[in-house]
Amino acid sequence: xxxxxxxxxxxxxxxxxxxxxxxxxxxxxxxxxxxxxxxxxxxxxxxxxxxxxxxxxxxxxxxxxxxxxxxxxxxxxxxxxxxxxxxxxxxxxxxxxxxxxxxxxxxxxxxxxxxxxxxxxxxxxxxxxxxxxxxxxxxxxxxxxxxxxxxxxxxxxxxxxxxxxxxxxxxxxxxxxxxxxxxxxxxxxxxxxxxxxxxxx
Ligand SMILES: [Zn+2]
Numbered sequence: 001x002x003x004x005x006x007x008x009x010x011x012x013x014x015x016x017x018x019x020x021x022x023x024x025x026x027x028x029x030x031x032x033x034x035x036x037x038x039x040x041x042x043x044x045x046x047x048x049x050x051x052x053x054x055x056x057x058x059x060x061x062x063x064x065x066x067x068x069x070x071x072x073x074x075x076x077x078x079x080x081x082x083x084x085x086x087x088x089x090x091x092x093x094x095x096x097x098x099x100x101x102x103x104x105x106x107x108x109x110x111x112x113x114x115x116x117x118x119x120x121x122x123x124x125x126x127x128x129x130x131x132x133x134x135x136x137x138x139x140x141x142x143x144x145x146x147x148x149x150x151x152x153x154x155x156x157x158x159x160x161x162x163x164x165x166x167x168x169x170x171x172x173x174x175x176x177x178x179x180x181x182x183x184x185x186x187x188x189x190x191x192x193x194x195x196x197x198x199x200x201x
Pocket of ligand 1: 069103146
């Protein structure tokens with residue numbers, strides 16, 4: 001196994017990567033079911049993602065990433081998507097859509113940010129219809145200023161409290177996505193300042 005393959009989560013399906021896959025790289029051509037249909041479909045899907053910027057405005061893309069505007073996580077979230085997709089960083093570009101606002105998925109569902117909600121959900125509908133994404137990757141992060149605004153400092157004072165508050169929001173986000181777009185799968189997690197993600201749900 002490549003040392004870059006993450007081992008810090010029990011949900012290995014979310015981290016399946018090309019470098020860890022058996023020799024079945026020529027099998028399959030679907031980009032759907034990337035996380036759930038086994039190694040052959042996984043590897044075929046990965047090979048199909050390498051077209052990069054030559055792809056059209058509408059087509060079959062891998063995911064929508066929803067995360068926070070915090071500048072500390074710009075590169076880390078991109079690297080995480082690389083791990084998630086199991087392909088080299090230079091092949092990852094232009095294969096997922098991205099929606100970024102304060103708090104990421106917290107901003108999409110918390111009453112504190114109610115004025116933003118419809119904007120997010122309509123954007124989700126558009127990326128589903130245009131890009132045919134099969135999944136949403138929703139990341140909050142540790143030490144998030146927007147989360148503190150939403151929950152109050154006291155609710156995120158310790159790591160345990162922060163995890164609890166974020167997990168509640170992420171589960172609510174997951175349920176709301178599935179209610180609106182039942183065919184989507186949803187990956188939810190909390191990223192720390194090193195880029196490590198604690199998956200939720
Ligand atoms: Zn934040």
